[in-house]
Amino acid sequence: xxxxxxxTYPENWRAFKAQIAAQYSGARVKIASTPPAFTFGQTNRxxxxxxxxxxxxxxxxxxxxxxxxxxxxxxxxxLSNDAxxxxxxxxxxxxxxxxxxxxxxxxxxxxxxxxxxxGIMQFNKQYKYPExxxxxxxxxxxxxxxxxxxxxxxxNAFASVILxxxxxxxxxxGIWVFRGQxxxxxxxxxxxxxxxxxxxxxxxxxxxxxxxxxxEYFAWEGEFKHVGKSFNQGKIFK
Numbered sequence: 001x002x003x004x005x006x007x008t009y010p011e012n013w014r015a016f017k018a019q020i021a022a023q024y025s026g027a028r029v030k031i032a033s034t035p036p037a038f039t040f041g042q043t044n045r046x047x048x049x050x051x052x053x054x055x056x057x058x059x060x061x062x063x064x065x066x067x068x069x070x071x072x073x074x075x076x077x078x079l080s081n082d083a084x085x086x087x088x089x090x091x092x093x094x095x096x097x098x099x100x101x102x103x104x105x106x107x108x109x110x111x112x113x114x115x116x117x118x119g120i121m122q123f124n125k126q127y128k129y130p131e132x133x134x135x136x137x138x139x140x141x142x143x144x145x146x147x148x149x150x151x152x153x154x155x156n157a158f159a160s161v162i163l164x165x166x167x168x169x170x171x172x173x174g175i176w177v178f179r180g181q182x183x184x185x186x187x188x189x190x191x192x193x194x195x196x197x198x199x200x201x202x203x204x205x206x207x208x209x210x211x212x213x214x215x216e217y218f219a220w221e222g223e224f225k226h227v228g229k230s231f232n233q234g235k236i237f238k
Contacts, residue, residue: 002079003028004063007049009040014072014155015059018079025081029061041188057155073099107238127172127198136232139163139170143235146194150237153191156184159237160217164229171229175203175217176237 002022008015010033022029032038043049044056052068053060061075062068069075077085086092133139143161150157161174178184185195203210216222220234 001025001027002063004061004065004067005030005032006059006061006075007032007038007044008059009033009038012059012155017072018059018061018075021076021084022079024084025079027079029079045188056152073103133168133170133172135167136163136165136170139172140233140235142194143172147235147237149194150191152188153184154238157237160220160234161237162217162220162224162234163232164224164227165232166230169229170232171227172198173227175213 002025006015006018006029008031012033015031015033019029019031021027033040038044040058044053044058044060049060050056052062053070055070057070059072059075060068060070061078069078084095086095127133127142133142140163143163147161157176157178159174159176161172164171164173183195183200185191203213205211212222213226216224217234220231224231
């Protein structure tokens with residue numbers, strides 16, 4: 001039976017998946033989420049941690065036997081038993097099917113409404129340097145490039161970012177969801193990528209404005225009255 005330690009920050013819902021699997025299977029796991037055992041943004045950037053988990057992501061699992069895993073679904077799978085994993089190839093495939101379905105179809109829309117009740121707020125951004133927004137495909141590359149450079153933030157944020165307008169008359173804006181009440185970018189040097197190119201504004205989740213913007217930005221359709229330009233294309237960060 002598996003036994004080891006899960007490294008994470010407090011109340012990380014992705015780590016809950018592994019913890020639930022361990023409770024059902026009887027796997028013995030310890031949770032390292034607070035100092036001195038683990039400090040998010042510090043411990044996961046040390047050479048010792050990076051040696052075991054090259055991307056520095058959490059949750060991360062280290063077995064008492066030295067076996068290491070990152071990615072929450074992989075950890076949950078490892079800590080499960082046959083009843084949870086699927087005792088036959090068909091059952092195992094169905095488990096994978098529904099895990100994938102939840103990640104792609106349930107979590108993004110559910111987080112739109114659930115995260116605000118957990119204290120996770122939305123932020124709206126506008127690009128500061130319109131002279132850089134020329135051809136729309138180049139403007140779209142600005143979004144893609146930022147997402148790629150922020151790969152280490154994926155476990156801690158969700159965003160829908162939209163390019164509006166046409167060639168030489170476009171703008172970028174979007175809604176980001178973070179854990180906590182402030183911008184996440186300043187919490188780690190790895191996350192301080194391109195964010196200063198945008199203006200950020202905290203939205204009030206109880207306001208009609210916020211509800212309308214969340215609906216429009218997550219559906220990629222609507223009037224977008226605050227923008228004044230037509231929808232061109234959108235990108236999802238998750």
